[in-house]
Amino acid sequence: MADKQETDAVTGTVTTGHVWDDIRELNTPLPRWWLWLFYATIVWSIGYWIVYPSWPLVSSYTTGAFNWSSREAVVTDLDALKAQRAPMVSRLATASLQQIVADPQLLEFARAQARPAFGENCAPCHGAGGGGAKGYPNLNDNDWIWGGKLDDIADTIRHGVRSGDSKSRLGPPMPDFGRDGRLKRAEIETVADYVRSAAGLATDPKADLAAGKAIFMQNCTVCHGENGKGNRDLGVPDLTDAIWVYGSDKATIVEGIWNGRAGMMPAWAGRLDETTIKALAVFVHTLGGGEK
Amino acid sequence: MRPSGDGAVAFHAAQAGEPGLFKLVKDAQVLPSGTSATSNVPEPDDDIPLYAARRHIYPQRVHGTYRRIKWIVLYLTLGIYYLLPFVRWDRGPNAPSQAVLVDLANGRFYFFFIEIWPQEVYYLTGLLIIAAVALFLMNAVAGRIWCGYLCPQTVWTDLFQAIERWTEGDRREHMLRERQPWTLARLGRTGFKHFLWLMVAWWTGGAWVLYFADAPTLVKDLATFQAPFVAYAWIGILTFTTYALAGHMREQVCLYMCPWPRIQAALTDEHALNVTYRYDRGEPRASVKKSEALRQQGQPAGDCVDCYQCVHACPTGVDIRGGSNLGCIQCGLCIDACDAVMAKIGRPQRLIAYDTDINIKRRQSGEQPFVRIVRARTVLYVAIIAIVAAVMLYTLATRRTESISVIHDRNPIFVRLADGELRNGFTVHILNKLLQTRDFVLSVEGLSDVDLRVSGIEGNNGRTVVVPVGPDQTREVRVLVSTYQTLPPAASIALTFRITDPATGRQATAVDRFRGP
Numbered sequence: 001m002a003d004k005q006e007t008d009a010v011t012g013t014v015t016t017g018h019v020w021d022d023i024r025e026l027n028t029p030l031p032r033w034w035l036w037l038f039y040a041t042i043v044w045s046i047g048y049w050i051v052y053p054s055w056p057l058v059s060s061y062t063t064g065a066f067n068w069s070s071r072e073a074v075v076t077d078l079d080a081l082k083a084q085r086a087p088m089v090s091r092l093a094t095a096s097l098q099q100i101v102a103d104p105q106l107l108e109f110a111r112a113q114a115r116p117a118f119g120e121n122c123a124p125c126h127g128a129g130g131g132g133a134k135g136y137p138n139l140n141d142n143d144w145i146w147g148g149k150l151d152d153i154a155d156t157i158r159h160g161v162r163s164g165d166s167k168s169r170l171g172p173p174m175p176d177f178g179r180d181g182r183l184k185r186a187e188i189e190t191v192a193d194y195v196r197s198a199a200g201l202a203t204d205p206k207a208d209l210a211a212g213k214a215i216f217m218q219n220c221t222v223c224h225g226e227n228g229k230g231n232r233d234l235g236v237p238d239l240t241d242a243i244w245v246y247g248s249d250k251a252t253i254v255e256g257i258w259n260g261r262a263g264m265m266p267a268w269a270g271r272l273d274e275t276t277i278k279a280l281a282v283f284v285h286t287l288g289g290g291e292k
Numbered sequence: 293m294r295p296s297g298d299g300a301v302a303f304h305a306a307q308a309g310e311p312g313l314f315k316l317v318k319d320a321q322v323l324p325s326g327t328s329a330t331s332n333v334p335e336p337d338d339d340i341p342l343y344a345a346r347r348h349i350y351p352q353r354v355h356g357t358y359r360r361i362k363w364i365v366l367y368l369t370l371g372i373y374y375l376l377p378f379v380r381w382d383r384g385p386n387a388p389s390q391a392v393l394v395d396l397a398n399g400r401f402y403f404f405f406i407e408i409w410p411q412e413v414y415y416l417t418g419l420l421i422i423a424a425v426a427l428f429l430m431n432a433v434a435g436r437i438w439c440g441y442l443c444p445q446t447v448w449t450d451l452f453q454a455i456e457r458w459t460e461g462d463r464r465e466h467m468l469r470e471r472q473p474w475t476l477a478r479l480g481r482t483g484f485k486h487f488l489w490l491m492v493a494w495w496t497g498g499a500w501v502l503y504f505a506d507a508p509t510l511v512k513d514l515a516t517f518q519a520p521f522v523a524y525a526w527i528g529i530l531t532f533t534t535y536a537l538a539g540h541m542r543e544q545v546c547l548y549m550c551p552w553p554r555i556q557a558a559l560t561d562e563h564a565l566n567v568t569y570r571y572d573r574g575e576p577r578a579s580v581k582k583s584e585a586l587r588q589q590g591q592p593a594g595d596c597v598d599c600y601q602c603v604h605a606c607p608t609g610v611d612i613r614g615g616s617n618l619g620c621i622q623c624g625l626c627i628d629a630c631d632a633v634m635a636k637i638g639r640p641q642r643l644i645a646y647d648t649d650i651n652i653k654r655r656q657s658g659e660q661p662f663v664r665i666v667r668a669r670t671v672l673y674v675a676i677i678a679i680v681a682a683v684m685l686y687t688l689a690t691r692r693t694e695s696i697s698v699i700h701d702r703n704p705i706f707v708r709l710a711d712g713e714l715r716n717g718f719t720v721h722i723l724n725k726l727l728q729t730r731d732f733v734l735s736v737e738g739l740s741d742v743d744l745r746v747s748g749i750e751g752n753n754g755r756t757v758v759v760p761v762g763p764d765q766t767r768e769v770r771v772l773v774s775t776y777q778t779l780p781p782a783a784s785i786a787l788t789f790r791i792t793d794p795a796t797g798r799q800a801t802a803v804d805r806f807r808g809p
Contacts, residue, residue: 127703128703129704130703130704131703132704140704140717141715143709200712241710241711242710243708286747286748286770288717288747289709
């Protein structure tokens with residue numbers, strides 16, 4: 001560092017006094033206006049400390065002059081949204097399911113309310129559009145294990161299927177005929193052929209359908225009925241229609257008879273409020289398969 | 293503003309008749325015409341400041357033809373702007389009755405008998421094309437007459453300058469006052485001027501927001517502080533911009549901010565009528581007495597008496613005698629100022645006039661001057677305007693008042709029903725652009741055996757469904773199309789959804805596909 005001020009001969013500018021390898025650095029300070037803006041921003045930032053939460057303390061933080069917090073801002077926004085929707089929500093809460101479906105405005109609101117609730121709660125099993133998956137019924141079709149009327153659907157959502165809820169849909173599970181030794185492997189294959197033929201599906205021409213029917217009459221009619229139409233009160237599926245929750249190929253049917261089936265669905269009454277459940281029932285009903 | 297020897301400098305060089313506006317031109321030679329002068333521009337010097345301080349302009353009051361035209365245009369344009377929101381237009385009970393309304397909340401734009409939905413904003417494209425080409429046409433005919441008469445910056449600046457002359461006095465008086473110390477009277481005058489400016493600016497912002505809501509209601513709400521905050525905010529913003537742009541920035545906007553002078557200079561040609569100093573008549577300049585004496589001696593004497601009235605009248609501080617100029621907005625006020633002087637000294641009018649350099653040269657060589665408005669470029673511009681206007685008129689006349697759009701369900705793509713029937717789900721939007729409820733008959737074509745249902749609406753044996761759509765509304769319905777028809781594997785069959793308004797017979801269609809396993 002040089003002690004006295006040095007002036008660069010070529011430019012006439014004062015140097016900073018720093019010299020590296022004989023190269024001197026010119027002292028060209030920032031423009032004054034720039035510097036003042038910089039100071040102004042520092043002053044401005046102090047304003048932020050005062051107005052907004054800023055400094056961390058040992059067990060808390062400075063809350064700012066107006067106690068503003070981003071969390072409360074979100075809560076305020078959500079409250080405002082709820083207040084905006086309140087008139088429609090209260091109409092939804094008081095209307096019966098039939099009234100909701102009959103009122104186009106209420107129906108549109110219910111479906112809009114239900115769509116995100118369906119995505120959050122139902123889609124993991126039933127699919128984003130309610131298309132179902134193996135073991136999880138398609139909600140768009142018109143085959144219902146536990147009933148497809150508005151109130152049936154709402155009850156199933158509220159209390160679930162084999163959910164442990166006191167009002168849960170409860171029916172005898174499909175027994176495991178193979179594993180507990182009630183039927184032999186060959187007998188199960190034979191009855192599977194019969195079930196497929198009764199549903200109008202193609203079967204092996206060598207299949208002994210008469211033997212299959214005999215086995216069916218002996219073992220299956222208690223629940224599925226002599227005509228195989230099932231029983232909604234007990235949640236027993238119709239074996240004669242085109243809809244198969246697990247699949248209609250012979251291997252899947254054999255697997256079902258061998259191991260048994262007992263699909264379940266959780267009860268939503270405690271987790272979702274009644275208005276949401278009603279909206280969901282209307283939504284599922286209007287997916288396309290709802291019954292009158 | 294750094295000189296770089298490009299074309300723009302030539303215009304600055306022509307500015308030299310009135311030194312000071314552009315400091316960098318003081319060394320440039322005065323040329324009789326404002327054409328190429330690049331060779332005379334000195335090399336850039338490091339000592340030249342990069343920024344020329346603004347010289348305040350005190351435009352002098354003038355009377356004459358072009359001033360009158362400017363007043364009429366000002367009354368008309370500002371009258372339309374300030375009063376149009378209050379014009380009523382009866383559209384019946386289901387739509388607002390304001391003639392011009394931008395209804396942002398409901399996504400509608402109303403313009404007298406025209407109503408535009410958000411998806412019809414492309415209509416604005418046509419308007420913008422017409423506006424741009426009309427600007428080019430004006431330029432081809434008479435240079436920057438847009439700038440001189442119609443540009444909002446000019447119109448409001450003109451109004452603000454009129455207020456300034458009224459409160460602070462005309463040019464001479466105002467300049468004199470500004471040199472004197474502040475007195476209570478001067479403070480009062482200046483304060484009153486700024487008050488009037490702010491009132492005009494405030495009303496300008498106020499008129500703007502009236503285009504976005506029912507004007508009489510909003511005026512009432514604004515007065516009783518019931519109006520939404522955003523209305524006050526916009527009035528505040530536009531009050532500030534009007535006050536700053538028309539009161540304080542004025543010609544600086546034209547000189548430094550506006551892109552049009554640059555584009556215009558590239559688009560213009562030698563036949564465009566520009567405000568032109570007829571130097572063939574004006575030079576050599578001399579005083580009234582001296583030129584009189586020269587004429588008696590039979591020596592050449594110009595009509596220009598170097599009175600500077602043209603410069604004093606100019607709202608952008610240009611000396612037109614230096615030739616065409618980037619700062620000149622072609623308003624013609626210098627023509628009026630010069631004509632007044634010519635009348636006084638008994639010389640012919642229009643020493644400065646809308647003319648071309650070609651004509652000056654022709655007069656100098658004894659030929660007849662001519663004005664050619666009909667040229668290839670003006671014909672082309674008119675043709676483009678006519679075509680775009682015709683297309684817009686056609687689309688407006690044939691605007692569909694109903695429309696349908698279809699979205700296929702993404703999940704599941706198809707549904708097998710209990711009895712083996714195959715079904716696809718669609719979300720259908722039906723638009724009714726008329727101002728009364730219409731009962732559209734929805735049908736679908738493409739499958740020989742088809743069952744059509746709409747959630748929540750009773751159908752007609754699965755063939756058609758009547759969907760009522762409210763006035764000026766869109767209705768979303770869930771549509772289920774089913775068939776027992778045997779489809780090929782991975783079927784994808786074209787479907788046409790059709791809506792028919794039985795009252796008018798008007799139809800609209802949308803296509804989608806029926807998918808199978």
